[in-house]
Amino acid sequence: MADDAPPLVIDAHTHAFPPDWVADRVNHCQKDRWFGELYEAPSAKMIDAVELISAMDAAGVARAIACGWPWADPGLCREHNEYLAATANASGGRLAWLGTVAPASPGAATETERCLALGASGIGELNADAQGVDIARPGSLADVAEVLTAADRPMLLHASEPVGHRYPGKGTATPDRLLPFLAANLDLRVVLAHWGGGLPFYELMPAVQSLTRNVVYDTAASSYLYRPEVFRTVLDVVGSDRVLWASDHPVLEMGKFLQRTRRLADIYPEELAPIMSENARRVYRLDDTVMSVESIKVPE
Numbered sequence: 312m313a314d315d316a317p318p319l320v321i322d323a324h325t326h327a328f329p330p331d332w333v334a335d336r337v338n339h340c341q342k343d344r345w346f347g348e349l350y351e352a353p354s355a356k357m358i359d360a361v362e363l364i365s366a367m368d369a370a371g372v373a374r375a376i377a378c379g380w381p382w383a384d385p386g387l388c389r390e391h392n393e394y395l396a397a398t399a400n401a402s403g404g405r406l407a408w409l410g411t412v413a414p415a416s417p418g419a420a421t422e423t424e425r426c427l428a429l430g431a432s433g434i435g436e437l438n439a440d441a442q443g444v445d446i447a448r449p450g451s452l453a454d455v456a457e458v459l460t461a462a463d464r465p466m467l468l469h470a471s472e473p474v475g476h477r478y479p480g481k482g483t484a485t486p487d488r489l490l491p492f493l494a495a496n497l498d499l500r501v502v503l504a505h506w507g508g509g510l511p512f513y514e515l516m517p518a519v520q521s522l523t524r525n526v527v528y529d530t531a532a533s534s535y536l537y538r539p540e541v542f543r544t545v546l547d548v549v550g551s552d553r554v555l556w557a558s559d560h561p562v563l564e565m566g567k568f569l570q571r572t573r574r575l576a577d578i579y580p581e582e583l584a585p586i587m588s589e590n591a592r593r594v595y596r597l598d599d600t601v602m603s604v605e606s607i608k609v610p611e
């Protein structure tokens with residue numbers, strides 16, 4: 312990557328929690344099975360929005376998209392959404408946010424509408440396994456998808472690999488199980504996290520590529536899963552307008568992952584601006600939500 316005039320960086324996938332939940336994580340480990348699986352280990356980092364912005368300052372990241380958590384309980388989703396809406400609104404444009412909804416419970420479509428009215432840039436990161444949804448079943452997430460399609464707002468979905476090492480939170484949203492969902496929602500903008508669990512590689516098949524015209528991939532947790540060559544390989548298959556740079560901070564520390572990307576990823580100079588910020592702006596329609604990115608002061 313060229314060092315001269317680096318483009319603005321938007322981290323398209325991060326997580327933040329209300330500070331009192333960070334202080335009392337044990338309680339939430341008991342309330343939510345999936346959360347407990349990931350966060351019962353004291354080494355698993357959990358941060359609030361203030362710490363997220365500090366990490367952005369340290370890394371030189373202009374903006375981040377903050378996600379909550381795929382709670383199974385709609386009440387926790389609602390509270391989390393209120394926290395993210397308030398912190399994003401107070402962040403001077405540094406944070407955009409995605410609403411979280413519990414798709415297996417009634418009211419998910421209404422909560423989706425409420426999030427969009429509160430300024431959410433989309434919904435996510437939803438997690439089929441955490442939230443009791445069979446992603447391969449016809450009609451999965453249909454009511455949430457319908458609201459998002461009508462509003463032209465994206466859904467960020469956790470995706471994982473059918474192969475490789477096991478890790479807490481991996482789940483079963485693998486490419487073969489995601490394709491029926493994509494086929495049923497061709498007009499929905501979908502962001503598949505973690506390089507889509509390897510779906511980009513199957514885009515060499517025209518039958519798969521025909522289902523992904525509204526699908527983009529984020530790089531969240533990339534170095535936890537893949538060698539740096541994944542950037543060049545996926546870019547060559549899907550093109551530079553369908554990859555969003557993202558860390559999954561604090562899973563991967565964003566500053567370290569940014570340096571690692573700059574040092575090791577073989578990204579052509581003309582691909583930098585799309586991958587590091589422009590694609591996220593377009594897909595999440597960031598300029599329609601809050602102030603334009605140019606007006607945000609980037610820390611030195």
Ligand SMILES: [Zn+2]
Nearest residue numbers: 436469470504
């Ligand atoms: Zn994820």
